[in-house]
Amino acid sequence: MNSKHDFEKYANLSPFELKNHLIDLAQSRNDRMMLNAGRGNPNFLATLPRNAFFELGLFAAEESEISFSFLDQNIGGMPFKDDLMARFDDFIRRNRHKPGVDFLSKAMSYVRDQLGYNQHQFLLEMTEGILGCNYPVPDRMLRLSEEIVKTYILNEMGAKTMSNDDIDLFATEGGTAAMAYIFSSLKQNGLIRHGDKIALGAPIFTPYLEIPELNDYELEEVLINADPKLDWQYPESELRKLEDPSIKAFYLVNPSNPPSVKMDDRSLQIIADIVKKRPDLIILTDDVYGTFAENFESLFTLCPYNTILVYSFSKYFGATGWRLGVIATAKENVLDKKIAELPEEERQVLHKRYLSITPEPEKLKLIDRMVADSRAVALNHTAGLSTPQQVQMVLFSLAEMMDTKKQYKDALMALIRNRSAAMYKQLGIKHEFNENSVDYYTLVDMEDTARQLYGDEFAEWVVKTKNPNELLFRIADESGVVLLPGKGFAVRHPSGRVSLANLNEYQYKAIGTSLHKLACEYYEEFKANK
Structure with a gap:
């Protein structure tokens, strides 16, 4: 085992880079199987x-x-x-x-x-x-493919009043490319600038925390913190931070990563109310896990004028290797309005930037600027997601729309929740499902686990004496189990993220058993030091 000093040198690593060190440690012995619950790559797929x-x-x-x-x-x-x-x-x-x-x-x-x-x-x-x-051709998305995927997206995002004619889609190389393109084009078009404030719905997928800090953007982050005591919903006081006019944009993942909880109706309505007061606010909602939820409603359908939607087919269809995602915007949106209102000098710079692809660059919508920016503008004529990928995207969409009995979705949800129940049973603590949870991931809270197993005094001792990274390394070293640190997702309490998608039920039982065993060992240490 490494020393405390060694653990601390990993403190600034992204959890997805820390994972590689944990895997090396977990694989260091040949007398056991390494259980990697650190990555969200599902082991199920749509056949x-x-x-x-x-x-x-x-x-x-x-x-x-x-x-x-x-x-x-x-x-x-x-x-x-x-x-x-x-x-x-x-x-x-x-x-x-x-x-x-x-x-x-x-x-x-x-x-x-x-x-x-x-x-x-x-x-x-x-x-x-x-x-x-x-x-x-068109480079943003094939014509009928776009229409079919629009129908799928609107169905899955809970759109009640929107139609295909209301939105545009850009097919991308997964949700990760969508994120990169959005960040880049917002900056290129003067919608976010160095030093601007952006709000992030925390906890959140790590790259949303890391990209704004790059010297490409140098944005100031304001966290909108969900509360585990409210089943990971956002307190109204947190959401009201968005009323600050200095906050240019609000980025969130819904259902959240890693708590795997969709925003409830109360939170959605509060944000919709804030947008009425802040019609200039830009919202980016990453709804990759929305298809796992029952009766899901996206912010995109409530606040389409202000919202960019990112959706990926990767998790629900078990298609991470296919790299299939879309960006959606409403045809009438605040993004295009803001670009049109830029100072004349900036509009002239953008006019020159896009003049090689259209004689009227001022009429080019942001979503089409994203297409051009994704290929450094000069290669716009060869932009676009590969057509075989778009065909698979269409077939995924049709499969879900034609499954009127929702047999595929029901099977996936039962599979995931059985895994969760098996792990927590072996861990020995209560884990209750709620109507907003999709359970793709779960957070094992170090303090809460210690309290449920051995009481308040032990929980306080664990928090004071144990480095969270040390726990992750010890778990990897002694049991071959790989988890990711909750801290890397802006979780405020020491915790480990467990993906419930990529192992089988008996393996989640083994993870629960390993975590329980470690807690027992710590409890013996606690008693010896009293």
């Missing part, structure tokens, strides 16, 4: 839309082979538009017994009969898209 993707790829390859068939060098061409639907129907008849093919047939019907789009245009977009034989 039906993946089967459909690969079957559609085989159909598209057949289509490509129709062109240049006189050549023997495995050279294909662009799909023929004529009779494409007839050949697709024949492909379905020949392969209906295969997983995914029946779904493709039903998806075509759904797109035509429920969504009202031209099935031939949709099939052509999907066929060309999965072959990846053209640049993404």
Whole structure:
């Protein structure tokens, strides 16, 4: 084991970098299995839309082979538009017994009969898209793909009054690219500046804490702290900090990471009320875990004029390696208004920046500026998420929309909550579910755990004498269990983040047992020192 000095040298590391040191320690012995509960990569994934993707790829390859068939060098061409639907129907008849093919047939019907789009245009977009034989056109997102994903996003985000015509989407390389593009374009377009104040809904995904501190931005952070005693909701007094006119933007993750709790109706309404008083406030809501929640409602649907939405397909569909995300903005929004109101000198600078892509840069919306900025403007003509990725995104969206009984969602939630229950049972403390919790992660509070197991005096001793990083290293060293420090997510109490998505139930039982054993050892030390 390292000394206390060694633990403290890791104090400023991102939890995702600290994790690598913990993994090395956890893997240092061959007589046990390393249990990495530190990363949120799920060990479940959606198979039906993946089967459909690969079957559609085989159909598209057949289509490509129709062109240049006189050549023997495995050279294909662009799909023929004529009779494409007839050949697709024949492909379905020949392969209906295969997983995914029946779904493709039903998806075509759904797109035509429920969504009202031209099935031939949709099939052509999907066929060309999965072959990846053209640049993404439009570069922000393929036309019908954008419309279908819009419908999915509005459904999942709880939109009651918004329609596809009200929003724009930009398909990105996951939620991480979306974050990077938003930060960059807000700065490039004068919407955030060095020294500006931004509010962060804490606890929060670590990069939202780290990016503003970079010399690229040098923003002043104001934390809006959720209260664990309120089931991780924000006290009104915290939310009212947003009434400060010097705060330019409010960034949050909803449901939260790591508490995994969605904002309740009270909090949403308070923010909506604040926005009426602060119509200039920019909101960024990262709702990647919203699809795990029942009756989820995003701030984007309550305050669309002020809000940028980030959504990723990575966690719900088990698709972290696919890198699939979207940025959504309302067509009428405060961002474009603020750009139009910039001083003349700044508008002229931006006019010159975007003049190579449009003769009227002043009319270019921020979401389209993000597309250009994502490729250093000069490469705007080759911007956009790869078309095969967009096809998979569409199939994920259709799979969820067509699952009217919500069987996939119910199965995932049962899986995750069973894991949570198993871990806490072995740990020996109470963990109650609430209606706003999605339980993708859980925070094991060091003080609360100690208090529930052995009382107040022991809890106070643990907090005073034990370095939280020391606990994480000892857990990794002695039991092979890897957790992330809550401190790295702006959690105010010493804690460890446990992902409930990436291990199996018996392994979460083992984690609970290991944590309980460590607590018992500390209790013996506490008694010996009394």
